Amino acid sequence: MFRKVLIAEDTDYMSSGIRMALEGLQIQVVEYAQYCDEAFLKFKKALLDKEPFDLLISDLSFIENPNPQKISEGEELIETLRALQPSLKVIVFSIEDKPYRLRHLCKQLSVNAYVWKSIHGQKELRKAISEVYAGHFFISPKLNGVLKEKESLEITEYDVFLLKGLAGGMDQQEISDALRKKGVKPSSRSSIEKRLKLLKEYFNANNPTQLVAVTKDFGLI
Known part of the structure; x- marks a missing residue:
């Protein structure tokens, strides 16, 4: 199983479904950040300490921080951390369900899993972690259809x-x-x-x- 996981999520970790999804998976180190800049600093420190994270679980949108943020959205965080560590596995855990956004994340950014925050989110997140660890891609079944290729339309x-x-x-x-x-x-x-x-x-x-x-x-x- 993954040894070290970084969670970027503005919801309180103790009350989020992420904590419950991780229970019993025998992950040795779990670190949590409420803002993208905080997640970036923890990630950079881990690299410098030669103890990198194996997995990032990130939301896409975050509540506004009263202090100016260099990175304010999950998508930018994913791109930034992947540039530093291309091997990083990424699971998006978000309420976002716009097809064009999902296709961009899964096809252009190549995230390893997309879990939709829903009534089944906790269960699906747990499955996603196991699937990604095994080298497989995972997306919540409810959203699976959005990744099907559409007939190309030329924009004039x-x-x-x-x-x-x-x-x-x-x-x-x-x-x-x-x-x-x-x-x-x-x-x-x-x-x-x-x-x-x-x-x-x-x-x-x-x-x-x-x-x-x-x-x-x-x-x-």
Whole structure:
């Protein structure tokens, strides 16, 4: 089993499901940090002492610290620690369930497990630790479908124009009028509606506001 584990979680460790999930696993050293900067310092000290952590269990979002933080989010913490120790195993334990975010974490950042904080979270976290130790990838069964590859969608300048229009507060008729003035086709409301529907489906957005937020995260607008 893992010898040394670092937990980055803003919930009180003693009352969190993590503590109960770790019970009985015979992990020799468990250290806990409420903020990312604190986790980074503990991790760096362990490296300097030549007693590195084997596993990081981290949330993605943390309560705001009154003191300025260099690292404020779990995703950045994971990237930073992996740069220092590429062999580090990482389990994300979070309430986040946005498909595009999960795909980024699992495919681009290559986390070893993603456990969704839910009624089954404690049980699934315990299983994730065992699976990762055995060299396997684990994701909560409820979220497994989000990692399936989607048919690629080419994002065009036309799409970017639609998204920027939405971000600027324009409705579909105003976007249609703007396209006509620029001589861009298709410019009908029905064409715009169909394209926006396709974009919402591709980015798993429930409404135009969420679509704008997601595409901003991707740096499209």
